[in-house]
Amino acid sequence: MSEPEIAVFGAGSVGCYLGGRLLATGANVHFIGRARIAAEVAAHGLHCTDLHGADHRVAPGIARFSEDPDSVRSADVVLVTVKSAATDVAARELAGRLKPGALVISFQNGLRNADVLRAGLPGVTVLTGMVPFNVLARGQGRFHHGSDGVLASEYHPALKDLGLIEVFGRSGLVLICHADMRAVQWGKLLLNLNNAINALSGVPLKEELSQRGFRRCLAAAQAETLALLDAANIPVAQLTKVPPHWLPRLLSLPDFLFTRLAKQMVAIDPLARSSTWEDLEAGRATEVDYINGAVVKLAESMGWQAPVNATLVALIRDAERGGRRDWTARELHAALEAAAR
Ligand SMILES: NC(=O)c1ccc[n+]([C@@H]2O[C@H](COP(=O)([O-])OP(=O)(O)OC[C@H]3O[C@@H](n4cnc5c(N)ncnc54)[C@H](OP(=O)(O)O)[C@@H]3O)[C@@H](O)[C@H]2O)c1
Structure with a gap:
């Protein structure tokens, strides 16, 4: 099975942390976000740590980071990590740009973000995900996961078909599927x-x-x-x-x-x-x-x-x-x- 291409859409605290750990452990990840985060990642790379002692680094110049939503076009999986108020705009920017069969996972808090994405992306599989732990942006590309918990997502066969659970597992990020998200x-x-x-x-x-x-x-x-x-x-x-x-x-x-x-x-x-x-x-x-x-x-x-x-x-x-x-x-x-x- 070939590695799925993963785009992190809205790379801030959660997006840089998840994407940084995935990238540091060999996944095919790129980031879409703002110029200030792009500059930080370009200058310092990514350094993702957790309270259990995990320590993952991506050297400066390795992470591909774009401000252009067009760069989502080649992704097999899109992890949406914008704040809730930005979901509507994110859906509009993703609309018409996703390749057929691309899987979208909302790793956001709140109850309705996946629904907003589904409404804006008809025909696209959008899964409700959840990040249970706290991520602190410490500046200079450093993101720290500071409390307990494992990632959750609703189940969909594409998670297995794309090998996504293994890709997350390889990075030490456990992704558990739930029947009732x-x-x-x-x-x-x-x-x-x-x-x-x-x-x-x-x-x-x-x-x-x-x-x-x-x-x-x-x-x-x-x-x-x-x-x-x-x-x-x-x-x-x-x-x-x-x-x-x-x-x-x-x-x-x-x-x-x-x-x-x-x-x-x-x-x-x-x-x-x-x-x-x-x-x-x-x-x-x-x-x-x-x-x-x-x-x-x-x-x-x-x-x-x-x-x-x-x-x-x-x-x-x-x-x-x-x-x-x-x-x-x-x-x-x-x-x-x-x-x-
Ligand atoms: N931080 C945590 O500890 C934590 C833990 C669990 C869950 N969560 C949840 O995860 C979600 C993300 O939180 P976060 O703390 O990672 O937020 P964040 O640090 O603000 O990151 C989101 C990033 O996405 C950017 N963005 C917004 N709209 C965009 C667009 N259309 N295109 C490209 N970039 C865009 C934002 O830029 P602008 O600010 O310029 O709009 C920001 O840099 C939220 O729902 C939050 O509740 C957070």
Whole structure:
């Protein structure tokens, strides 16, 4: 079987990390993205590390990086790694450029990105994928995978026919196929509810999750979401060592018990922050509408309310306009409690 040609469309943190590891282990990968990332990769190459000690390097001048969407034309597989708000434009740029039979995988957060791609790419096989771990862009071509988890995708025979599972496996990136990706997406969204809280806390993830007050904020956002999912009969997959419905109770435990019982949840690189924090730092719009906002939308569709998640959306909107990003755990918890009353 010949090596599939893989294009990473929207090479930022996730795209450079996945593509960098695949390229470093012999896969046929090229990148499509912005000039600033192209310049960084040209000058420094790629250096992809993970919390378990994996260390993959691509020397400067090796990675093929283009700003032109036309370079997707020869790809057998396209990994879409743009932020949710950019998916619509990505679909428009991919339309008419994909070769017959090309496989598209959305490795994005949120619930609807694969649907947006499918709507914009009729006749193309688009798979829902998921990156469960955090990737931190450290500058100078360095991308660090700072928390646990393995890649997920919905199953399609093309994954096997193209040898893609083996290509990922060779790089040390395990790709697991799931029968119900919607449940996996809700399971991930439940964890991503913390993105907003982390950005509002102004501290790294490890430090934030070590404080009970911030964990209680996350517990409140998760409990609200789980109640809605239960009422709507929507299944949610277990992505951590404990079942999703136990998470709010686990998070609410005192610090000394939590750090003992939830080692995996705090096994995060001390520097790692949420992508919402990164977006605010860079002055970009965040994905809050696609994460906490998805909970608010679900509530509205059921004639319910989701005041905790609605408040987190409002606070991130305010932060996008330059508002506060230094909430203490006590202040944020009080604001969410007041909203829920
Ligand atoms: N970072 C993480 O830790 C992490 C972990 C798991 C999942 N995710 C999810 O993965 C997805 C990607 O996140 P990320 O953090 O990798 O985002 P990112 O660092 O912003 O990377 C996306 C890149 O794609 C570029 N882009 C956007 N539209 C494009 C287009 N039409 N053509 C070419 N390039 C384009 C963006 O440039 P501009 O900024 O100039 O538009 C940006 O450089 C999101 O859904 C995120 O929630 C992220």
